[in-house]
Amino acid sequence: MRQGLIQVYTGDGKGKTTAALGLALRAAGRNLKVLIVQFMKKWDYGELYSLTLIPNITLKAFGTGRFIFKGKVRKIDYQEAQKAFNFGIEAMQSKNYDLVIFDELNVALYFELLCLSKVVEQLKQKPPEVEVVITGRKAPEEIINIADLVTEMVEIKHPYQKGIPAREGIEY
Numbered sequence: 523m524r525q526g527l528i529q530v531y532t533g534d535g536k537g538k539t540t541a542a543l544g545l546a547l548r549a550a551g552r553n554l555k556v557l558i559v560q561f562m563k564k565w566d567y568g569e570l571y572s573l574t575l576i577p578n579i580t581l582k583a584f585g586t587g588r589f590i591f592k593g594k595v596r597k598i599d600y601q602e603a604q605k606a607f608n609f610g611i612e613a614m615q616s617k618n619y620d621l622v623i624f625d626e627l628n629v630a631l632y633f634e635l636l637c638l639s640k641v642v643e644q645l646k647q648k649p650p651e652v653e654v655v656i657t658g659r660k661a662p663e664e665i666i667n668i669a670d671l672v673t674e675m676v677e678i679k680h681p682y683q684k685g686i687p688a689r690e691g692i693e694y
Contacts, residue, residue, distance in 0.1 A: 526620075526653040527670035528645065532628055532661035535675030536693075542623045542655045543569060549653075550578040554620035557582070559610035561603055561626040561635075561658075562590060567694050580619075582609060590633055603635035611644050614652055621653045628658030628665065638662055 529545075531538040546556045556579045564585035573581045584606035590599050607627070614622045631638055642664050648654055656665060666672050688694055 524620075524651050526648065526651050528648065528668055529653070529655045529671040529673075530628070530661050530665060530669040531655065531657045531673050531675065532659060532666075533674035533676055534659055535677040536680065537675045538657040538659075539569075539625055541673070541675075542625060542657050543573075545655060546573075546579055546621065546623060547576070549621045550576055553578065555618065556580065556621045556623070557610070557613045557619040558623040558625055559606050559613075560584060561606045561624070561630040562599075563626060564602075565694070568691055582606075584609070590635075592633055595633060595635065599633070600635050603630045606630075607636055607641065607644075614648060614654065617649050617652060619652065621655070623655040623657070626658040627656045628661040630658070631662055631665070632658075632660040638664055641665075642668060 531541050542558070546558060549556050558573070558579065558581040560581065560583040562585040563583050564587040570581065570583065573579050584602045586598055586602060610622055610624050613619050627641070630636055631641060645654065645668060656669070661672070
């Protein structure tokens with residue numbers, strides 16, 4: 523019998539979404555059904571193209587395509603975050619997916635786009651056989667507390683520090 527856990531990838535270092543996508547590839551390779559729900563990522567990311575080619579992986583991106591700044595959130599930002607979370611929770615509860623990834627949920631919580639206590643409450647009702655991954659910087663303590671695995675990516679050095687901008691196919 524499969525036991526699904528809750529994993530969190532957080533921290534200021536690069537690689538949180540990449541780690542989640544690696545897990546998605548591993549799961550799909552073992553014929554598991556994967557859903558990736560992206561918060562605030564309605565952008566032109568390379569994974570949007572690649573993942574459509576892989577059987578058993580579904581990616582759904584939510585957001586407006588505009589950056590969000592703490593304290594300067596618009597009504598549509600709240601609506602998009604709620605749509606993303608509801609979509610992911612409904613899919614998780616349906617048991618149609620073995621792995622549900624909430625990409626950048628921690629950031630949505632940091633921007634207070636969602637009610638933290640309600641998010642935690644919904645995640646605690648995860649079916650036992652479904653694996654859940656939550657990514658994003660600034661994971662709240664409440665999310666860390668319900669997780670079975672927490673990995674913190676720590677930035678030691680980054681090309682931005684040398685003035686090297688994000689590169690297509692590498693960072694996005």
